[in-house]
Amino acid sequence: MVATPQEPNVSRVEVPLGTRSYLIEISSGEANRFARAIKASIGDLSHALIIADEAVDTAWAGPLADALATTSGNRIRVSKTTVPSGEPSKSINQFQSLLEWILDEGGDRRSVVIAVGGGVIGDLAGYVAAAFTRGIRFVQVPTTLLAMVDSSVGGKTGINLPGAKNMVGAFWQPSLVLIETDVLSTLPDRSYLSGLAEVIKYGVIDDAEFFAWLESNAAALVDRDGPALRYAIQKSCQSKANVVGDDERETSGRRAILNYGHTFAHAIEATAGYGSLLHGEAVSIGMQMAARLAIDLGLTDAALLDRQTALIKACKLPTTLADADPDTLLPVMMRDKKVAHGKLRFILPTKIGHVELRGDIDQQAVRKAILATR
């Protein structure tokens, strides 16, 4: 944690990627610093293209646009557009509309995209930035907890094909990520809590001490306590930054550990229809299935599942899925892009703070884990 003396409420995490390294700045009660931070980080900024979730336009994107246009320093031209909330916006149609919008706004290779919203906006706007003239810079301003601790860090951008999530995209790193805990104050409860699932994930896959801290501080997090939240976001981003720094493009296998619970979760989301279950809710259930699978394979013991179940419940997230059906989920899992030539692979825990990639998993064991999570 590096905090400059002038900014006691700002924590920083570096994502170490050589020439593509960038900072995540996490603040509390300092949303008015966004425009200043962007100008400080991108010295030659002259044209900002703000792409915002319509739900946060009035509260966050509008004020940011005004501040960018008026903050002292270089004169900056600001273009702003909004995108409807929700997963359907991660479509090729929306991708095309935004690219044409940038062209209409006179964007060029030096323009900078600023994504203001949750994971949908970050993934979509990031992919637009990756594609326009084969890549322009972009800044992430995540406005959901899920985006703050997961999708805004690591450079994965993309959109969906019908029935296939994140099937089209690019690895494209942001130039800066600006996280402000106050932004979460207006987030609906269910969406906020959903983000805690990924926070719990970092404890299980990478950091037993952080997991224990979460067990002691779950109530404060559920109450959106500022300092607790800033610490949890910082630890989560640090875990993700370490993994991404080791394996930027998911080639060494290291990055795969971030998918703990996700092979199940993606299948659950796809079959439930996008949006009827929030991503973090599906991840909670998916982590339960993965823990059961690990126990069944003799990789870990029931104590891990007990602690995980208790923490998920303390964060008011689901631990079961009443209508979980192997016959529906398995075929979708076989279609997952992480499947290599028809072989199912899973990230499975051996103890709190450590997971391993296991291939060649017997489908019967998977069925059993799904059924036990009903």
Next chain:
Amino acid sequence: MVATPQEPNVSRVEVPLGTRSYLIEISSGEANRFARAIKASIGDLSHALIIADEAVDTAWAGPLADALATTSGNRIRVSKTTVPSGEPSKSINQFQSLLEWILDEGGDRRSVVIAVGGGVIGDLAGYVAAAFTRGIRFVQVPTTLLAMVDSSVGGKTGINLPGAKNMVGAFWQPSLVLIETDVLSTLPDRSYLSGLAEVIKYGVIDDAEFFAWLESNAAALVDRDGPALRYAIQKSCQSKANVVGDDERETSGRRAILNYGHTFAHAIEATAGYGSLLHGEAVSIGMQMAARLAIDLGLTDAALLDRQTALIKACKLPTTLADADPDTLLPVMMRDKKVAHGKLRFILPTKIGHVELRGDIDQQAVRKAILATR
């Protein structure tokens, strides 16, 4: 030039890009080696996705598909689809259709795209490969001279927005480029000759000796003489590989020299409507405009223009554009994605074999160069 003893008719050029390095293999009378070469280069190939220009499906893509499925070695699953010839195929709609086709064919991260066609197919299929699951491998099998000496080398992939060429895309390097001069035997005259424009370009920008060789061998090239052609392709690819190796993502400015004549050419193509003038024809005219601009700015003398004019004519390409209109072309040039913040930049020759990037060019001088090329 490295030729293995077993294959006297195969020349090789390496594109030096560190972990993304790859070979260009140029053969004469050896088209039947394609499947063997692909299997040798991609050891774990198990699913090939052939995307072919419909015009070369019967002659080249079909036989390649059959050969891949039957050549000894690993059993390979082969999927094949065709795309209509011509620039309109570089659309977001076509991009989407191909991505959905890959999904329907059960493609995954280890599948390999094989592009069989000219620049349109290479750019489109390459961008599809860059985008599917954030990037899968691809092989270029260029079937036009233009694609062989230009678009198949260097990793630029992309599609068009309405009125804006190559505005959307990615830098995505192929794993292998397979060039066979016999493939050119079925190419229509006008398309074939158009490719010679880019060959001439390499002489002007990078290699005075090669330019002189072209002056002596223009007639042989126009007649599609095999050995002459293989040499010209190899020299062209070597020039391009050197430049791309220095500046993969067009960040240092070095790669910009490849755009000699192209700022004019893109504007000519855009205003003439895609396809009414072939790319190489527009580049020929664009190089003439650029040479005139260089003379007007005192960078070079009339002798350069005379030699360039004679060589372009010897290759049966146009040196003038009867209805060239600055009032039409200039606004389009200002929209070009290589324009940085409204300032026109040009690659201009100082002598045969050497060009320089010049910014801040006076629009009056550009008008004059356009009018002088009518």
